[in-house]
Amino acid sequence: MITEIEKYFPDLTAKQKDQFVQLGDLYKEWNEKINVISRKDIDNLYLHHILHSLAIAKFIDFKKGSRIFDLGTGGGFPGIPLAIIFPDVFFTLADGTVKKILVVNEIIQYLGLSNAKGIAQRAEEVKDTFDFVVTRAVAKIDKILLGPEELYIQIIKTLIPMG
16 A cells, blocks of 8 residues: 555655555545545555556656646545645645535545645636646546636646746
8 A cells, every 4th residue: 555655755754654544544434425436446546546646746846835726636636645745735626526525625634734625616617826737537638628718728828837
């Protein structure tokens, strides 16, 4: 479980290691009440969801104070694992499914992640600005970029910084 994460991220603090250990138990507990991830995949949580969410951290080192928008977070992926890895970066995790966001916020609170919050909103309803947009298994990129013009413009500004 946690050893897989440590293999790729050997410099984790004791607090981060503890948060990742707790994450497994929290998702198993919540998934029994509300289907936040596929029940048949819960045994592969660390490999298929947590580690997969962390792949971006091997390529991008978000600067301290960056603001990240997790588009269609579902059960909190990739936002929650990234918030653990990047404690000095602020994450807004958005999803239109209220019950999933309730779980996301409970997990954020339990882990003490003061750098993350979940909001029950569709992406096109969010009226904030971010430095980066991350997403995982929401839709193919061409579908995301065919969304409302405001969202499209915001994603382009994020991908191609202006100024």
